[in-house]
Amino acid sequence: MAKVKTLVITGHGTNCEKESAFAARQAGSDQTDITYFSDLVSEKYVLADYNFIIFPGGFLDGDELGAAQAAALRWRYTKTKSGISLEEELKKFLASQGIILGICNGFQLLVKLGLLPAAGGRYFERQVSLSHNDSAKFEDRWVHLKCNQESPCVFTQGLDELYLPVRHGEGKLIAKNEKVLTELQQANLIALQYIDPKTKQPTQHYPENPNGSPLGIAALTDPSGRILGLMPHPEAYNHPTNHPQWTRGEKTILGTALLERGIQYLRRL
Numbered sequence: 001m002a003k004v005k006t007l008v009i010t011g012h013g014t015n016c017e018k019e020s021a022f023a024a025r026q027a028g029s030d031q032t033d034i035t036y037f038s039d040l041v042s043e044k045y046v047l048a049d050y051n052f053i054i055f056p057g058g059f060l061d062g063d064e065l066g067a068a069q070a071a072a073l074r075w076r077y078t079k080t081k082s083g084i085s086l087e088e089e090l091k092k093f094l095a096s097q098g099i100i101l102g103i104c105n106g107f108q109l110l111v112k113l114g115l116l117p118a119a120g121g122r123y124f125e126r127q128v129s130l131s132h133n134d135s136a137k138f139e140d141r142w143v144h145l146k147c148n149q150e151s152p153c154v155f156t157q158g159l160d161e162l163y164l165p166v167r168h169g170e171g172k173l174i175a176k177n178e179k180v181l182t183e184l185q186q187a188n189l190i191a192l193q194y195i196d197p198k199t200k201q202p203t204q205h206y207p208e209n210p211n212g213s214p215l216g217i218a219a220l221t222d223p224s225g226r227i228l229g230l231m232p233h234p235e236a237y238n239h240p241t242n243h244p245q246w247t248r249g250e251k252t253i254l255g256t257a258l259l260e261r262g263i264q265y266l267r268r269l
Helices: 017-026 037-041 069-077 088-094 103-112 178-186 257-267
Strands: 005-010 031-036 051-054 101-102 128-130 139-147 163-167 174-175 190-194 217-221 227-230
Touching: 005 017, 005 037, 017 031, 017 051, 017 257, 031 037, 037 088, 051 103, 051 257, 069 088, 069 103, 101 103, 101 257, 103 128, 103 217, 103 227, 139 217, 174 178, 190 227, 227 257
Parallel strands: 005 031, 005 051, 051 101, 101 227
Antiparallel strands: 128 174, 139 163, 139 190, 190 217, 217 227
């Protein structure tokens, strides 16, 4: 049974790293470390030593140049002290069957890098982006989500509905063209969708859909199912008392269930 070693990457404005690390430990990670981007450059931490990477949320680079744009360029062009580009390190990590979770700003980073959705197996090609919410304001509340039962995503296996918090100003998915949206649907790369809690159907209606993403897209996976990026914050629902109506006795499945599924996948390798 594989030992799960999780690396939570922070720095440059990210502020959800401790929540994310706590959620990973709650989900069963055997080892969980938090590292700064600069530590990867200096090789104090090396991606190859881990099998689970989390890109947490926060205000990465203050969202200057667009959410996660500066960070994507940093990953693409920065080299470690050994002269290896961090993009190459990511490619090696994926080849080793590791899993990646990107939350909010982390999701924005994954799409800017082209790790998601990688429709047609075209990794590191930017096919979608995330832009300003249709509401033109920061959305901070809870949303209802439906998991795609046909998705290859290892993080959502066996899950049906989730209730998670969102806190973002740039969460609307923008596809390069209609062909990409069609590919997302045909390959079941849409892992989570915002739904109307009454009809249980995906929606673009506000406020059930907090940003206006087409097809109600709240999360994407890649063809391998080993990468998940989502705008809601599963790490922020790690205990029943996080639920906004917990004092009324209301509870739903914890957000850490997503991380648990990913960790279970690694243990089966």
